[in-house]
Amino acid sequence: MHSFITPQHIYHGEHSIQQLHTIIADLNVANVFVLTDPVLKELEVINPVLDILKANDVAYHISTNVVPEPSVLTGEEVVEEMRDIRPDLVVAVGGGSAMDLAKASAVLTEHDGTVKNYLNLSGTKQLQASGIPTVLIPSTAGTGAEITDIAVFSLEDTKDVITHKYLLANYAIVDPVLTYTLPPKVTAASGIDALTHAIEAYTSVKATPLTDALALDAMKRIVGNVRTAVWNKHATEARKEMSLGSLIAGMSFYNAGVAGVHALAYPLGGLFKIPHGESNAVLLPYVYHYIWPSCLDKMVNLADVFSISTEGKDKRQIALEVVQALFDLVQDVGLPTSISVYNITQSDIETLTANGLKQTRLLARSPMPFDEDAIRSVYQHAWEGWEKEES
C-alpha cells in the first residue's frame, strides 16, 4: 500500500499567476502578507502579484525579511511580523527560502512559541492545527518548496527543519514567466537541485510506482533542457520545461524523499554558507559514485534519460556511465565540481562528517547505508575532485 500527497491546488503554465484573482475571490481575502526577498522586490518581479492585489482592492503588507538559507532567528522575526499584521492570506514569491519562511510562519502565527520549539531534531512542541492559507509562487526552477511541507532553517553548524502536513500550501502557482530573467548561476544551481530531487526520489527506499513515474518524467525534462536554459537567455521553451520539470520533481520527492546528497549537502550550507543548489550539485556525482551498486537496475534505467547507449554493455558499465553523466552535467552548467573550491580544507572533513551523520531522517532513505566511514570517504572524494578515467 502506498499513499501520495500534494498541495490542494497546483496551477502551472505561462501566466498562471493570474489565478491569484480567483483565489482572492474564493477565499474572500481582505488583508495579504506578501513575503519576498529584497532583490525580487527591487527587480519588480513581484509587481504582477501587487497589480492583482490592487485590482482586487486588497490591503497588503510586503515583508522582505528573506535571506538565503534563513536562520532560526530570521524565521522568528517573520513570525513576529505576521503576528502583528494578522493577514488572512500569505503569498510568498521567491526561492526556497521565501516559501519555507512563509509555510512555517503561516502556521506558527496561529501557535504559541517560536521556530526553535518546533524543529525536527531539537524541538519539543508539536503543531496542532493548520495556519493562515498560503499561496506559494516559486521564482526559480527549482527547489520544489511549493510542493513540500518542509521548512529548512540554518543552525550554527548545520540545518534543521520544521516538517508537518500543516505546512502544505493551499495553492502552488508555478508560472515559468517568473524564471525568464534568472541569471545563469541561479538557473544552474536551482536546476541541478531539481534534478537531485528527482534522482534521489527515484532511488529512495520509499519510492513508489507513482513517484518513479514522476521522477523519470522530471529527469527527462531537466536533463534535456538545463544546459540550454542556463546558457541561452532567449530559450523560453527550455525555461518552461525546467519549470514543469522542477514542479514534477517536487511532487515526486515530497512523497519518496531525498536522501544522501541532501543529507551531506546540509552541513556544506550550515558550515560554509554554500547555497542549497550548489551544495547539492557539488556532491551529486560523488554520492552516486558511492551508492550506485545499491540501486543498479534503477541506474541502468537512467541510461535513456542521459542518452547513453546500452548496447553491448553490462549493467555495471551503464551505471558508471550514468554517474559520469551526472558529473559532466554539473560541469557543463558551470558549477563547481569539488568542495575544495569553497575554501574547505582537508581538516574540515571531520566536522562535515560529524554533521552529516546527524541527518538520520534523510540518510535512512538511501538505498546504500551511510556509516561514518562512508560519509567521510564521500566528502574526501568530493574534496580531491573527479578523475575522468575512474569510471
Ligand SMILES: [Fe+2]
Ligand atoms: Fe533540494
